[in-house]
Amino acid sequence: MPDRTFDRVVIGGGIVGLATARELLRREPATRLALLEKEPELAAHQSGRNSGVIHSGVYYKPGTLKARLCVEGRAELLRFCDEHGIRYELSGKLIVAVAEGEEAALREIFRRGRANGVEGVTLIGPERIREHEPAAVGRAALWVPTTGIVDYRAVAAALADEVRGAGGEILTSHRVTGIVSRDGGPILETAGGPIAARGVIACAGLQCDRVAAMSGRADLRIVPFRGDYYVLRPAARHVTRSMIYPVPDPRFPFLGVHLTRRIDGEVWVGPNAVLAFARERYGRWSIRPRDLAATLAWRGFWRAALRYWRTGVAEMWRDHVRRAYLGALRRYVPELRAEDLLPGPSGIRAQAVARNGSLVDDFAILEAGPIIHVLNAPSPAATSALAIAREIADRAEQAWTGR
Ligand SMILES: Cc1cc2nc3c(=O)[nH]c(=O)nc-3n(C[C@H](O)[C@H](O)[C@H](O)COP(=O)(O)OP(=O)(O)OC[C@H]3O[C@@H](n4cnc5c(N)ncnc54)[C@H](O)[C@@H]3O)c2cc1C
Numbered sequence: 001m002p003d004r005t006f007d008r009v010v011i012g013g014g015i016v017g018l019a020t021a022r023e024l025l026r027r028e029p030a031t032r033l034a035l036l037e038k039e040p041e042l043a044a045h046q047s048g049r050n051s052g053v054i055h056s057g058v059y060y061k062p063g064t065l066k067a068r069l070c071v072e073g074r075a076e077l078l079r080f081c082d083e084h085g086i087r088y089e090l091s092g093k094l095i096v097a098v099a100e101g102e103e104a105a106l107r108e109i110f111r112r113g114r115a116n117g118v119e120g121v122t123l124i125g126p127e128r129i130r131e132h133e134p135a136a137v138g139r140a141a142l143w144v145p146t147t148g149i150v151d152y153r154a155v156a157a158a159l160a161d162e163v164r165g166a167g168g169e170i171l172t173s174h175r176v177t178g179i180v181s182r183d184g185g186p187i188l189e190t191a192g193g194p195i196a197a198r199g200v201i202a203c204a205g206l207q208c209d210r211v212a213a214m215s216g217r218a219d220l221r222i223v224p225f226r227g228d229y230y231v232l233r234p235a236a237r238h239v240t241r242s243m244i245y246p247v248p249d250p251r252f253p254f255l256g257v258h259l260t261r262r263i264d265g266e267v268w269v270g271p272n273a274v275l276a277f278a279r280e281r282y283g284r285w286s287i288r289p290r291d292l293a294a295t296l297a298w299r300g301f302w303r304a305a306l307r308y309w310r311t312g313v314a315e316m317w318r319d320h321v322r323r324a325y326l327g328a329l330r331r332y333v334p335e336l337r338a339e340d341l342l343p344g345p346s347g348i349r350a351q352a353v354a355r356n357g358s359l360v361d362d363f364a365i366l367e368a369g370p371i372i373h374v375l376n377a378p379s380p381a382a383t384s385a386l387a388i389a390r391e392i393a394d395r396a397e398q399a400w401t402g403r
Pocket residue numbers: 011012013014015016017018036037038039042043044045046047048049050051052053054055174175176177203204205206207208211227271346347348349350377378379380381382383384
């Protein structure tokens with residue numbers, strides 16, 4: 001018999017799991033809730049290793065969860081930061097088209113931004129590009145004033161404080177290794193002993209397909225994509241006042257290598273997107289045979305690889321040849337030099353890939369009886385976390401109590 005029993009258990013101490021735990025406790029303050037995180041600290045993976053951008057919602061197809069939850073989540077995040085004294089800046093960003101062929105894609109982002117209700121987005125020409133970002137060049141650009149920056153580790157820490165303050169237990173070093181179903185709610189096998197729950201919400205990021213497989217649900221597979229950053233040396237930081245982005249390739253869910261001025265004043269360049277051979281190890285040459293085998297054994301991976309191999313090879317080339325990385329950046333910030341780029345950190349994205357080889361674009365949440373699985377929460381899920389949490393709690397209420 002399990003030695004501990006809770007009403008609700010959240011698996012995963014990233015920003016989505018923490019926001020979900022907070023939301024459940026806000027709705028039902030008497031809930032006995034535990035959040036289980038396998039690492040000794042919170043936000044150790046995607047939530048603590050990202051660009052720190054508060055996205056506005058311009059990119060996403062109208063009507064999708066991403067479009068709605070990014071716009072709503074951004075507004076809630078700003079309120080949350082105000083309430084908790086977390087510093088953020090709404091410095092705005094420029095999305096720059098440098099080639100004629102990119103202008104149609106730029107106009108499509110403009111259209112989506114307006115359809116998604118993003119305020120103040122304007123389509124501008126070369127003169128106005130220089131007004132916003134004197135070092136940038138391009139044929140046309142979108143100015144998005146509602147984009148901002150924040151430190152998501154600070155947001156995660158404040159969410160954790162609220163969860164504890166509302167009586168929730170946060171149990172770190174508690175890896176969930178198995179799920180046993182039984183009447184009355186599942187039992188979770190964890191590194192800290194068995195834990196029973198009436199309802200479980202799994203927000204396991206890079207491991208979400210494995211956690212889903214523990215309860216027999218996994219028709220998607222996480223394929224990890226590493227993103228490496230460079231940091232600009234201090235003397236080169238002036239090349240951006242806020243953020244400069246390229247026009248993304250519409251076939252991919254990644255936004256392209258961009259320049260981001262961080263809340264601490266550093267300027268990060270990146271992230272690129274190369275296949276990672278380990279899900280949660282951050283060295284360039286890290287390999288975890290189990291992770292690599294899982295990717296290679298997934299038919300959807302090979303289908304995607306066949307479709308997109310050219311882009312994959314180009315990304316790997318840029319990853320290893322700094323000159324090539326620099327070349328991509330100099331298309332829109334020509335004054336950058338190789339010596340301006342210092343090695344920076346890396347993050348790894350959890351990208352769900354379907355069996356047919358499609359890269360799942362929208363957020364994906366699956367209700368499976370007493371367990372709700374978040375199966376795809378890539379960017380902009382940090383921006384959207386508070387709204388994703390509401391969406392999950394709504395679905396949990398409906399699934400578990402019929403309300
Ligand atoms: C390079 C990069 C740049 C990004 N930039 C941005 C950005 O600028 N703006 C933005 O909005 N979004 C950005 N994102 C996306 C954003 O960071 C993620 O979408 C978000 O952090 C996902 O949060 P999460 O809680 O789902 O996942 P995670 O933060 O990965 O958390 C999942 C947690 O689950 C735990 N876990 C896994 N398995 C188990 C288990 N079996 N038992 C217990 N615990 C478990 C993990 O240890 C982890 O802590 C970026 C992501 C990356 C990688």
